[in-house]
Amino acid sequence: MTRILVIEDERQIREVLKQILEKSDYEVELAEDGRRGLELFRKHPADIVITDIIMPNKDGLETIEELISQNPQLPIIAISGGAPGQKAQFALDVAKMCGAIRVLAKPFSRKEILEAVTDLLSDVKANDHSGS
Helix, strand or coil: CCEEEEECCCHHHHHHHHHHHHHCCCEEEEECCHHHHHHHHHHCCCCEEEEECCCCCCCHHHHHHHHHHHCCCCCEEEEECCECCECHHHHHHHHHHHCCCEEEECCCCHHHHHHHHHHHHHHHHHHHHHCC
16 A cells, blocks of 8 residues: 655644545555654655645755655655745745655645645656666
8 A cells, every 4th residue: 555644734734635645545644744754754664755845843845855865766745835925836846946746835626636646656656667
């Protein structure tokens, strides 16, 4: 079963993502910030990481950089609603520069998040088979 780590500081968004992903037969683990997300990833590596950008303790950009430095092929989806005085797109553009493969601005639909996950999984499978 595909494991997805969701790193999001807003409890309600974490729970909604968990419900959406579990209904599509993914195993989901939740973290409330980047520091906890990295701890969970070290213990139980995920196949995909979905991370918010603006969070306490360790933000999503630092988290993405750390995950990619240790796991260069890890598919990461960055999500953001922006911050006061900052548009979400700016944070998402920076997340792409840090290594996120897909980005979604909040609010996004159930369909958008599931398509992003499905696309990343099909890219991973295509890359796994290209070397054989």
